[in-house]
Amino acid sequence: MSRLYIFCLCALFTTISWAQAPLVVSIHPIYLIAKKITQGVEEPELLLKNQSGHDVQLTPQNRKSIQNASLIIWMGKAHEAPLEKVLSNNVNAVSILDSGIIQTLPLRTTRGVAIKDSVDTHVWLDPNNAVRIGFFIAALRSQQHPEHKNTYWNNAKAFAKEMLVISQSYNGAGVARPYWSFHDAYQYLERPLNLKFSGALTDDPHVAPTIAQIKYLNDTRAYKKMCLLAEASASASQYQKLAPISFQSVDESMTADQDFVAGWKKLALETQRCVLNARK
Template sequence: MSRFLAFCALALFSSLSWSQNLVISTHPIYLIAKQVTQGIEKPVLLLANQTGHDVSLTPEHRKTIQNASLVIWLGQAHEAPLAKVLSDNKRSIALLDSGILTTLPLRNPRGQALKDTVDTHVWLEPNNAVRIAFFIAALRSQQLPQYREAYFKNARDFAQKMFLTAQHFNVNSKTQPYWSYHDAYQYLERSLGLKFKGALTDDPHVSPTVAQIKYLQDTRVRSKMCLLAEAHASANQYKKLNPIVFQAVDESMSGAGDFVQAWQQLAKQTQKCVLNSQ
């Protein structure tokens, strides 16, 4: 808890010369911030139409950061290009460094955990999403104490909605196997009762190897398997795995306007894929 309070303290700045803009790096965290600040302020999304893995900073981005009273980003492990402009910025806080999140290690395409790594798709775990909401509420309450009650009420409302939605999916006692094009969904596994059986590649921009295709075929646990993948994945890259149930998903929630609704849609798509592969 002391570490949490230490990070909250970073939000207290004596200067009143800067603007009050709250800037959020990527879309999923922005959606959470938008819920927490509803009726109080409108956060600014820094990397619109960009994921943390593919960042191209413009002068406008740098100006947005310069004018912010608080910048919340995931951290270098997810948004490495932002580290150059945010690591020494006293008005920025990296969620992955905050100590408030439960994190999991990256896994190789065969499901083996990689030492000293972190899977940065933390927002997909409902408890993490709620912790992020309350963290934002605490930070902004330090800067704008007159809105403290409203921030925390919004965070509580978000938490209730998030947990109720997640409970609808956590009903199966038996875990269900699935594949993914690349391993980006392990924070959904506990909520949806999933068991990761392998990925085609460890990088969505790199085609799967013949050896990995063979590994998946040799270790498949069902004649038909669910495959979660980005919509841009080419059928030529996974058709050798047939029979499969292909499901296009978007863990980055791009284009979504509400976090819980986007999480629910992702959960429904995943659950449908798994059930149709039985």
């Protein structure tokens, strides 16, 4: 048997091994980070396509992906409660929120009061957390495939540099600019963008704001024209009661983006434009 034949046979088995034991990532923003880290080695698989993690419908293909994965990275019960049943006892599943590698913030009421023993799960919006997640994925995958350790770690270092350079370019000096949100999903952007949360219309994007909350926001508005960050699905009839506003539709889950850094930069630009269009 020729050496060339043996080499080709080994390459074939390696390819089959990767195909049978992929890296599976639950939600889109973490998938985008994983793509950065595994570039040149493998292509991670996104489990919840066009799903936020809060409301999950697992297909037979989803279940097959979970069964075949050598590593499953998910946020954890606080963000993806429907996945707990299938992942909590899976030895190949790792929760980012349970890992201890990120800094978390508590949930807040619609009036900005921190809620004890809670966690805001939109942790990827903090550039430092995004970098930590990148190195975490590199470490986990390097343990499973040490032959690719250098590639994983070099990719993680490159991602960290790219992410931090972009985020630091938005660090503004002076007084933090106030903003409203339809629901409180953007507080991890506040430090890097120098923002100050002034309230939300509702604590659940699926629940309409109360008359009392709309009155509270109008009575306490910091600027005559306030910036309002909201999902595209937010009801115009509800937030227009707060006019004049600078409205900005944003997607904290980056579902339309194919690159994490580019997606974060777009979010930053949209948010910055919104707060700059507000005025006293």
